[in-house]
Amino acid sequence: MRRRTLSWPLTEEERLLQATAREFAQRELAPGAGQRDEDEAFDRPLFARMGQLGLTAAPFPQAVGGAGFSYLGWSLVMEEIARADMASAVCLSVHILSQYPVVTWGSAEQRERWLGPMQTGELLGAFALTEPHAGSDAAAIRTRAVRVDAAGEALPHDAPLAQVKGYRLNGTKIWISNAPEADRYLVFATLDPARGAKAICAFLVEKGTTGFRFGSKERKMGIRACPAAELIFEEAVVPVASRLGAEGQGYKIALSALAEGRISIAAACVGLAQSALEQAAAYLQQRRAFGKPLADQQGLRFTLAEMAHAAMRVATEAVQLFGGSGYSRDTGIERLMRDAKGAQIYEGTNQIHRLIVADEVLRRHAPG
Numbered sequence: 001m002r003r004r005t006l007s008w009p010l011t012e013e014e015r016l017l018q019a020t021a022r023e024f025a026q027r028e029l030a031p032g033a034g035q036r037d038e039d040e041a042f043d044r045p046l047f048a049r050m051g052q053l054g055l056t057a058a059p060f061p062q063a064v065g066g067a068g069f070s071y072l073g074w075s076l077v078m079e080e081i082a083r084a085d086m087a088s089a090v091c092l093s094v095h096i097l098s099q100y101p102v103v104t105w106g107s108a109e110q111r112e113r114w115l116g117p118m119q120t121g122e123l124l125g126a127f128a129l130t131e132p133h134a135g136s137d138a139a140a141i142r143t144r145a146v147r148v149d150a151a152g153e154a155l156p157h158d159a160p161l162a163q164v165k166g167y168r169l170n171g172t173k174i175w176i177s178n179a180p181e182a183d184r185y186l187v188f189a190t191l192d193p194a195r196g197a198k199a200i201c202a203f204l205v206e207k208g209t210t211g212f213r214f215g216s217k218e219r220k221m222g223i224r225a226c227p228a229a230e231l232i233f234e235e236a237v238v239p240v241a242s243r244l245g246a247e248g249q250g251y252k253i254a255l256s257a258l259a260e261g262r263i264s265i266a267a268a269c270v271g272l273a274q275s276a277l278e279q280a281a282a283y284l285q286q287r288r289a290f291g292k293p294l295a296d297q298q299g300l301r302f303t304l305a306e307m308a309h310a311a312m313r314v315a316t317e318a319v320q321l322f323g324g325s326g327y328s329r330d331t332g333i334e335r336l337m338r339d340a341k342g343a344q345i346y347e348g349t350n351q352i353h354r355l356i357v358a359d360e361v362l363r364r365h366a367p368g
């Protein structure tokens with residue numbers, strides 16, 4: 001059967017965009033990516049460079065100051081950045097994620113105030129939804145938003161909206177990418193945890209707001225040059241002009257932003273896989289064993305020893321089952337995954353083990 005490949009012709013503009021992103025990513029992101037991971041160091045000047053190239057505003061319509069790239073164009077950018085450095089890709093993706101809702105749900109005044117310096121890369125954004133008791137089940141967040149009057153005093157829940165001059169926030173967010181480096185945070189909070197998704201509101205909160213501080217930094221297993229930290233709100237008051245959308249629209253806002261963000265992350269994963277494929281293919285052709293390049297070794301018998309994969313697969317699933325905690329270096333689950341990877345290499349690689357097992361199986365079942 002002939003294999004068919006999907007071809008997707010790029011426009012001249014998309015081709016240029018891809019070439020620009022690739023050139024930038026390979027020249028400026030790739031060389032220091034390993035060291036930044038080792039040092040767990042977020043590089044702000046590199047982020048500013050992405051701003052200078054227009055990447056920090058890439059997917060937004062020109063009418064709101066964006067570069068107006070198509071989804072495909074934006075995906076090409078993310079792919080190239082992740083191919084060089086996944087941490088930079090995630091940092092940029094979250095920055096964009098934090099702006100989507102302002103573009104879609106913001107008033108003219110909010111767009112004017114919030115987007116300009118974010119789109120140029122002068123300021124960095126973050127998206128704050130997850131809490132210690134609410135990850136996949138985002139409607140269960142407990143960070144409270146209490147309506148306040150002009151004097152900052154709490155209003156009764158049935159007070160007329162005209163009296164609401166702001167909101168007082170209390171609660172904790174965890175796993176917030178780009179924190180504490182980010183300057184601007186899109187924060188989700190609830191007017192009443194008992195009302196679930198219907199009571200969630202979205203707020204634009206600036207770093208430096210009284211009552212808003214950072215907790216501990218997440219100790220991550222990967223993408224370590226993209227910081228992530230806890231946000232702590234203790235009686236932090238935000239003006240009513242910083243509420244995005246209407247009261248109760250927060251959950252819808254969060255989900256619509258995540259739907260956009262997943263496209264970026266999917267494209268970044270393609271870039272990461274592309275990088276792994278390219279590097280492995282190059283290595284197999286350059287590394288020689290038994291008198292020939294590894295790329296020339298016959299692989300058909302490898303299926304006989306497929307079970308050797310179990311440790312890696314099981315450890316990977318364990319990390320997945322732990323969700324965000326599994327991704328943290330604090331639980332130790334991620335260590336199993338890293339250790340399993342080593343076990344696929346030392347004491348004979350998986351491939352060598354497969355050869356040995358295959359030889360043994362064939363010897364035992366030799367005719368006669």
Ligand SMILES: Cc1cc2nc3c(=O)[nH]c(=O)nc-3n(C[C@H](O)[C@H](O)[C@H](O)COP(=O)(O)OP(=O)(O)OC[C@H]3O[C@@H](n4cnc5c(N)ncnc54)[C@H](O)[C@@H]3O)c2cc1C
Pocket residue numbers: 094127128129130134135136137174175176177178220223228320321322323324325327
């Ligand atoms: C590197 C990293 C960066 C992050 N950045 C951000 C950020 O910038 N902003 C932010 O708000 N959050 C961020 N998060 C948090 C992330 O969104 C949550 O970790 C994620 O939503 C999972 O939530 P959880 O960790 O609470 O796991 P849980 O929701 O507790 O899930 C635990 C396990 O149960 C499974 N599970 C849960 N519910 C179901 C179900 N209904 N059906 C089947 N399986 C289910 C999950 O798939 C997982 O395997 C980040 C996390 C990581 C690891």
